[in-house]
Amino acid sequence: MIIADNIHKYYGDLHVLKGVNLHIEKGEIVSIVGASGAGKTTLLQILGTLDHISESKNSNLSINKTNINGLSQKQLSKFRNELLGFIFQFHQLLPEFTALENVCIPAFIKKTPKAQVEKRAKELLDFLGLSHRYHHRPKELSGGEQQRVAVARALINNPRVIYADEPSGNLDSEAAENLHQLFFKLRDEFGQTFVIVTHNQDLANMADRKLVMVDGKTLG
Ligand SMILES: Nc1ncnc2c1ncn2[C@@H]1O[C@H](COP(=O)(O)OP(=O)(O)OP(=O)(O)O)[C@@H](O)[C@H]1O
Numbered sequence: 001m002i003i004a005d006n007i008h009k010y011y012g013d014l015h016v017l018k019g020v021n022l023h024i025e026k027g028e029i030v031s032i033v034g035a036s037g038a039g040k041t042t043l044l045q046i047l048g049t050l051d052h053i054s055e056s057k058n059s060n061l062s063i064n065k066t067n068i069n070g071l072s073q074k075q076l077s078k079f080r081n082e083l084l085g086f087i088f089q090f091h092q093l094l095p096e097f098t099a100l101e102n103v104c105i106p107a108f109i110k111k112t113p114k115a116q117v118e119k120r121a122k123e124l125l126d127f128l129g130l131s132h133r134y135h136h137r138p139k140e141l142s143g144g145e146q147q148r149v150a151v152a153r154a155l156i157n158n159p160r161v162i163y164a165d166e167p168s169g170n171l172d173s174e175a176a177e178n179l180h181q182l183f184f185k186l187r188d189e190f191g192q193t194f195v196i197v198t199h200n201q202d203l204a205n206m207a208d209r210k211l212v213m214v215d216g217k218t219l220g
């Protein structure tokens with residue numbers, strides 16, 4: 001599902017990713033751990049097509065058999081909207097929209113019919129324990145509630161690949177446990193592929209495969 005070969009990233013003189021090689025199968029749940037500053041978020045941004053690979057002759061990134069390098073900006077936006085879901089450290093909900101609206105937006109961009117979108121959005125929010133918070137704006141929600149809204153938003157288009165950066169970082173242990181169960185349930189039911197950066201050892205160890213980022217590379 002994801003093939004990344006020889007991925008390099010420089011920020012100025014700082015060589016953050018030093019030739020990462022990563023092959024992830026469809027339906028696999030892979031966790032990435034490593035020290036703060038090791039380059040985990042940077043790698044996730046690149047795998048999520050949100051950031052560019054630094055020039056390198058022999059690098060390659062392909063997702064769902066699509067070569068990312070060959071896509072125009074417009075094709076890339078569509079690809080991201082329809083195939084990828086993101087749960088990030090800073091969840092960036094839109095402040096002027098309600099929880100329900102935030103969850104619906106990616107599906108409206110995809111032009112899915114409104115009634116269908118709202119039904120699915122409510123199912124996801126209910127599943128995540130937010131049925132009493134549909135019409136709250138982000139500033140009226142706790143950190144953990146905002147995080148769960150961001151999870152529902154990431155799932156609304158049934159993405160093939162979900163990238164999560166510290167997905168349970170703001171959650172208490174029960175909510176974190178529920179979220180982790182949800183990831184495995186989705187994988188079992190829909191074959192979704194997960195790449196999860198986490199400092200949570202339980203979650204990291206539950207994954208099919210745990211990778212450690214050290215010195216700009218991932219070790220299996
Ligand atoms: N936009 C940027 N410009 C310059 N340097 C950056 C930029 N983004 C990240 N870095 C640097 O790249 C390195 C890797 O950062 P990254 O955010 O990928 O680390 P991380 O492994 O996700 O850490 P954490 O566990 O703390 O989230 C760090 O040294 C960071 O300071």
Ligand SMILES: [Mg+2]
Binds near residue numbers: 041089165
């Ligand atoms: Mg990070």
